[in-house]
Amino acid sequence: MKHFVIILISTLCLISSATSQVRFGKYFRTQTLNLKYTISGDSTHCRADFKNLEVQNYWAGGWNNLDILPSSSGMSIIMSDNATGKIIYHNSYSSLFCEWQMMHDPNPSGDYKECVRMPMPKRAATITLIRNYDSGQKDTVLTIAFNPKQHPRPINISPKYQVELLQATKFFTRINLVFLPEGYKEDEMDKFLAAARKMAEGLFEYEPFSHYYMHFAIKAVLAPSPESSIDIPSEGIERNTLMDFSYDTFDSERYIGTRNHWAISELASNTTWSHAIVLVNDEKYGGGGIYNFYSVFPGGNPYILELFIHEFGHAFANLPDEYAEPDNPIGQKEESDRECIMKALDMRFFCDECKGKIEKVIRRNIGW
Numbered sequence: 001m002k003h004f005v006i007i008l009i010s011t012l013c014l015i016s017s018a019t020s021q022v023r024f025g026k027y028f029r030t031q032t033l034n035l036k037y038t039i040s041g042d043s044t045h046c047r048a049d050f051k052n053l054e055v056q057n058y059w060a061g062g063w064n065n066l067d068i069l070p071s072s073s074g075m076s077i078i079m080s081d082n083a084t085g086k087i088i089y090h091n092s093y094s095s096l097f098c099e100w101q102m103m104h105d106p107n108p109s110g111d112y113k114e115c116v117r118m119p120m121p122k123r124a125a126t127i128t129l130i131r132n133y134d135s136g137q138k139d140t141v142l143t144i145a146f147n148p149k150q151h152p153r154p155i156n157i158s159p160k161y162q163v164e165l166l167q168a169t170k171f172f173t174r175i176n177l178v179f180l181p182e183g184y185k186e187d188e189m190d191k192f193l194a195a196a197r198k199m200a201e202g203l204f205e206y207e208p209f210s211h212y213y214m215h216f217a218i219k220a221v222l223a224p225s226p227e228s229s230i231d232i233p234s235e236g237i238e239r240n241t242l243m244d245f246s247y248d249t250f251d252s253e254r255y256i257g258t259r260n261h262w263a264i265s266e267l268a269s270n271t272t273w274s275h276a277i278v279l280v281n282d283e284k285y286g287g288g289g290i291y292n293f294y295s296v297f298p299g300g301n302p303y304i305l306e307l308f309i310h311e312f313g314h315a316f317a318n319l320p321d322e323y324a325e326p327d328n329p330i331g332q333k334e335e336s337d338r339e340c341i342m343k344a345l346d347m348r349f350f351c352d353e354c355k356g357k358i359e360k361v362i363r364r365n366i367g368w
Helices: 002-027 096-102 186-205 209-215 261-268 304-317 352-366
Strands: 028-041 046-056 075-081 087-093 112-121 125-132 138-146 162-167 175-182 216-222 275-280 288-290 294-298
Touching: 002 028, 028 096, 028 125, 028 138, 028 261, 046 112, 075 112, 087 112, 096 112, 112 125, 112 261, 162 186, 175 186, 175 261, 175 352, 186 209, 186 216, 186 275, 186 304, 209 216, 209 352, 261 275, 275 304, 288 304, 294 304, 304 352
Parallel strands: 046 138, 175 216, 175 275, 275 294
Antiparallel strands: 028 046, 028 112, 075 087, 075 125, 125 138, 162 216, 288 294
């Protein structure tokens, strides 16, 4: 009886996996379509201007339930099959511009360079970007008619920088993490790599990541910056770095951010990736997490692991801060009496609610 149960479970898993792959194969190629745009506006309206579309010869995201929105956020992307009108891809992501709007700044924003990645459709499709406001207002900011037959051939990426493998996996459908250095010079790459290895190992000290560790592939891109550290405007510090990260984002001393999402995507695309993790070469406390894109934190801070886990919770699973800051409208915050690292860094574990959200994202990506 025991053997029968094991065989039955294995068979069901294979059927589920096959079904997911057949569905993916019906509408998509195993390639990535990367949409670059600029976005600007005021506190109540915005517009996006198309930059370009790039096709890359891999798809590092999930393979199943791609038409089902996993979590609502500031920006939504919808891809519809033109022949049937069917939604074949539906996802959401955060945007630094959306956070700026939450501050209700009446002044024009200036351009934010943003991008969003999706699987490559096999036939003509319509891609729509929607801005979702807390008030319930929804603005369509960009609509693109895309025909793969009329698009240039995929980009065969020749890595500009050395890529170091930190963790491999035998699974085909997996979650691909890539560590990126910001403000590490050529002679500081060993310092960056040591910190990245520590974080790659430390992630799996936390449930539920430890339960699914074999589904994670982790790499590091060894890309030096011209200068060490990053900008700290409040201290009059400016640095020449690859991705233009800075402390004092939106005048919040500990918030690290960048308007240049294109640079992150370009650097991460030296390898196969689905989530970017940026280590900045500084000791000053701070960090940031942009859902479905990147997390960032200082590689030299004593709380490096806790900062990484907290910010990765934002970026990977759209987890809110579990504390309230009435004077700080930036990001998702919800007051909670739960014990969790999303509430305080010295709570070195996720609460059950956060575990459930993380596991949901993992299982969606690996096809369970």
